[in-house]
Amino acid sequence: MNGRKIGIRALIAVVLLWTLVPLLWMLLSSFKPTSSLAATTPELTFTPTLEHYRALFSGGNDIGGYAVNSILSAGISTLIAVALGSLAGYGLARSEFRGKDHVAFWIISTRMAPIAAAVLPLFVIFRATHLLGTTTGLIVAYLSFNLPFAIWIMNAFFADLPPSLEEAAMVDGATRWTAFRRIALPLVLPGVATTAILCLVFSWNDYAFASTFSGPDSQTLPMAASQLVTQTEIDWGQLTAIGTIVVAPMILVGLVVRKWLVTGLTLGAVTGE
Amino acid sequence: MAVAAEHRSQARERSRTRRRFGLSFEGRLMAPALIILALLSLLPFLYIIAMSLSRVGLIGGISLHWAGLDNWSRLFSDSSVGAAWVRSIVYFVATVGLEMLLGIGIALLIYELAWGRNLVLSLLLMPMFMAPVIVGLLGRFLTDSTFGLYAWVLRETGIYSGDILGSTTSAFIAVTLMDVWEWTPLIALIVLAGLASLPGPVMEAAAIDGAGYWKRLRHIVLPMIAGVVVVALLVRSMDAIRYFDIIYNTTNGGPADATKIVPIRLYETAFRFFDLGYAAAIGLSLLAASILVANLFLRTLKRQGLAR
Numbered sequence: 246m247n248g249r250k251i252g253i254r255a256l257i258a259v260v261l262l263w264t265l266v267p268l269l270w271m272l273l274s275s276f277k278p279t280s281s282l283a284a285t286t287p288e289l290t291f292t293p294t295l296e297h298y299r300a301l302f303s304g305g306n307d308i309g310g311y312a313v314n315s316i317l318s319a320g321i322s323t324l325i326a327v328a329l330g331s332l333a334g335y336g337l338a339r340s341e342f343r344g345k346d347h348v349a350f351w352i353i354s355t356r357m358a359p360i361a362a363a364v365l366p367l368f369v370i371f372r373a374t375h376l377l378g379t380t381t382g383l384i385v386a387y388l389s390f391n392l393p394f395a396i397w398i399m400n401a402f403f404a405d406l407p408p409s410l411e412e413a414a415m416v417d418g419a420t421r422w423t424a425f426r427r428i429a430l431p432l433v434l435p436g437v438a439t440t441a442i443l444c445l446v447f448s449w450n451d452y453a454f455a456s457t458f459s460g461p462d463s464q465t466l467p468m469a470a471s472q473l474v475t476q477t478e479i480d481w482g483q484l485t486a487i488g489t490i491v492v493a494p495m496i497l498v499g500l501v502v503r504k505w506l507v508t509g510l511t512l513g514a515v516t517g518e
Numbered sequence: 519m520a521v522a523a524e525h526r527s528q529a530r531e532r533s534r535t536r537r538r539f540g541l542s543f544e545g546r547l548m549a550p551a552l553i554i555l556a557l558l559s560l561l562p563f564l565y566i567i568a569m570s571l572s573r574v575g576l577i578g579g580i581s582l583h584w585a586g587l588d589n590w591s592r593l594f595s596d597s598s599v600g601a602a603w604v605r606s607i608v609y610f611v612a613t614v615g616l617e618m619l620l621g622i623g624i625a626l627l628i629y630e631l632a633w634g635r636n637l638v639l640s641l642l643l644m645p646m647f648m649a650p651v652i653v654g655l656l657g658r659f660l661t662d663s664t665f666g667l668y669a670w671v672l673r674e675t676g677i678y679s680g681d682i683l684g685s686t687t688s689a690f691i692a693v694t695l696m697d698v699w700e701w702t703p704l705i706a707l708i709v710l711a712g713l714a715s716l717p718g719p720v721m722e723a724a725a726i727d728g729a730g731y732w733k734r735l736r737h738i739v740l741p742m743i744a745g746v747v748v749v750a751l752l753v754r755s756m757d758a759i760r761y762f763d764i765i766y767n768t769t770n771g772g773p774a775d776a777t778k779i780v781p782i783r784l785y786e787t788a789f790r791f792f793d794l795g796y797a798a799a800i801g802l803s804l805l806a807a808s809i810l811v812a813n814l815f816l817r818t819l820k821r822q823g824l825a826r
């Protein structure tokens with residue numbers, strides 16, 4: 246092994262340390278007994294305990310309800326976005342009309358609107374329509390960024406598919422709907438999965454919309470995490486435990502579609518391996 | 519070209535013949551999503567414009583009282599909003615700039631790996647899937663002056679022993695690094711995809727011609743991945759304008775306004791001072807910035823022939 250190779254590996258090791266230490270420290274701390282967490286010199290050896298996880302699921306601050314709200318609002322919003330987004334994405338990819346560029350621009354600027362700016366009018370509209378404090382309100386709010394995202398990405402995946410396959414099927418007598426449903430859609434299943442997972446991650450991770458729109462009956466896990474921070478003290482044990490609970494499932498599902506992530510995250514501008 | 523044009527005219531022909539209820543097949547597929555999107559975007563857009571021209575009353579139901587350009591003239595003479603814009607720009611340049619430099623560097627490093635590329639990449643991508651609020655809270659934990667791991671490391675090595683999130687410069691650096699920690703992997707991922715698509719023979723030919731690594735990098739590799747790098751920059755920029763969760767959950771604009779970027783200022787104006795009309799004007803100016811970047815993004819796509 247020459248010096249250059251060693252250099253590269255050393256640098257990568259540094260990058261991995263920088264990236265992984267905070268995550269490992271969170272995981273480790275969530276199993277530390279409170280006495281060990283309070284040590285002013287970080288302790289690496291301790292007797293692991295589940296006390297923080299147990300505390301999160303018991304008593305008055307049970308986070309079970311928050312978890313259900315998170316799953317419902319992120320899950321339902323994702324399902325609607327992916328279903329409607331696939332239809333519209335296909336329609337957009339296979340059509341030519343004047344003003345298509347303007348429609349594309351409208352879709353992408355909706356996706357990219359700053360959350361702080363989107364929250365304001367939605368807050369007033371939700372207040373007038375009694376959607377504040379409800380899970381339905383959160384689902385609608387998440388659709389405001391998931392739907393344009395799903396349309397855009399599904400459009401990119403369908404546009405990559407040559408239309409000749411569907412045309413061949415139609416020559417054989419298939420209707421356009423059948424050609425879409427039986428030929429095009431199955432071929433972009435990785436795209437559908439990527440879109441669904443990214444929509445899920447975006448809405449599961451949301452804090453700004455949830456903190457403005459949700460009430461006692463619709464609060465999500467990220468809110469439960471931020472509520473552990475009070476003026477007087479912070480329970481770091483419970484905080485690292487809930488952090489692990491919020492983060493772990495998203496890392497797992499995110500890495501499942503790693504191959505197509507580039508396409509999804511660059512909105513179809515760059516295609517992966 | 520001719521083939522494409524013919525294909526297009528065929529497509530048009532097809533959609534014309536299959537038109538039903540005045541909408542083509544494609545139109546009917548798009549209609550549900552676009553109608554909902556219109557309700558979710560155009561309605562709020564018109565409403566925020568109306569809000570920015572009003573005094574918004576919240577007591578006893580919401581009411582808008584015409585205020586003309588009051589909010590707007592206030593916006594352009596408000597030095598605290600001006601200061602928030604300056605901080606936003608500094609924060610934007612620092613975070614996105616560092617993420618680009620580090621991301622490109624990391625992608626080049628991983629590209630050199632003969633094996634284990636996928637494993638290293640998977641490990642590196644993990645922060646990207648984290649809820650920014652958890653990144654913020656974890657950052658608070660690591661920098662806590664009593665219990666924080668990083669605070670302890672900095673203290674033991676004699677680099678810094680104060681309260682990291684408690685003083686202005688160190689707080690600003692800390693929230694910048696939290697953002698860099700979470701989003702550098704995104705840039706690395708995109709740039710690596712660009713590197714992976716480079717034709718092998720070109721690289722080999724250059725190496726055989728005796729071009730050293732840095733020469734190849736500067737004259738061949740970087741120019742060839744320039745398009746992908748620009749895409750990475752624009753994608754990241756759009757998100758950088760969108761989010762404010764990390765600062766919101768660490769310093770919330772403090773200490774002494776050191777990290778009060780525009781979205782934080784907006785939130786405070788709307789939901790602490792309940793001055794919704796003025797907040798709407800601030801929001802629209804923020805929206806203008808993001809529309810500008812979205813526009814650049816679309817143009818880049820077109821210029822590179824990537825638009826579909």
